[in-house]
Amino acid sequence: MNEWEIAATVLGFALIPCVLVCVLSPPAHGLVALEIAGVLIATILMLLSEGFHRQPFVDLAVIVAPLSLVGSLTFARMMERHL
Amino acid sequence: MNCRIVVATVMLIAGGAIELVAVLGLCALRDLYDRMHYVGLAGFGALLVAVAIVFRESFSLIGDKVLLVGVVLVLSGPVLVHTTLRSMLIRQHGDWRKNIEKAQENDPR
Numbered sequence: 247m248n249e250w251e252i253a254a255t256v257l258g259f260a261l262i263p264c265v266l267v268c269v270l271s272p273p274a275h276g277l278v279a280l281e282i283a284g285v286l287i288a289t290i291l292m293l294l295s296e297g298f299h300r301q302p303f304v305d306l307a308v309i310v311a312p313l314s315l316v317g318s319l320t321f322a323r324m325m326e327r328h329l
Numbered sequence: 330m331n332c333r334i335v336v337a338t339v340m341l342i343a344g345g346a347i348e349l350v351a352v353l354g355l356c357a358l359r360d361l362y363d364r365m366h367y368v369g370l371a372g373f374g375a376l377l378v379a380v381a382i383v384f385r386e387s388f389s390l391i392g393d394k395v396l397l398v399g400v401v402l403v404l405s406g407p408v409l410v411h412t413t414l415r416s417m418l419i420r421q422h423g424d425w426r427k428n429i430e431k432a433q434e435n436d437p438r
Contacts, residue, residue, distance in 0.1 A: 285371040315405040322416040
């Protein structure tokens with residue numbers, strides 16, 4: 247394992263608390279955890295791309311970053327009144 | 330050891346540490362508005378990781394895309410925080426703009 251893969255593994259474990267907050271906390275707190283988890287996932291994909299020298303991972307990160315923004319904005323807007 | 334590798338490793342560790350601090354803050358703090366502080370911080374960690382990869386790869390195909398992702402994540406942080414806080418404010422207290430309009434109508438000046 248090189249340093250990039252190790253960092254990706256560590257950040258992968260850091261996703262577990264985010265999932266726990268999403269599951270166990272009220273919806274508003276879960277939204278915050280979702281936003282942080284989106285950043286973590288994009289970072290993990292960047293690290294895997296560099297670690298394995300595979301470009302498709304970074305393409306996934308390019309897609310995940312804006313989609314996580316749009317998803318979080320949609321949830322935030324829906325939670326004003328409907329959820 | 331090459332200087333670029335050292336700088337890349339230091340930035341990788343710093344970026345990873347910032348993201349871990351963000352997750353730690355999410356777990357340690359209990360109030361929603363306290364937790365919101367760490368969304369923007371996580372984006373800066375991602376940018377540091379992206380810069381570390383650019384130091385290692387230079388401006389290759391991976392380097393350019395990674396830098397784009399890092400910039401997008403940093404810029405999206407404040408937008409997310411503002412939108413989420415605004416939504417939570419409306420969820421808890423209703424639309425505050427109506428109260429402002431009422432107060433302006435009742436103001437004798």
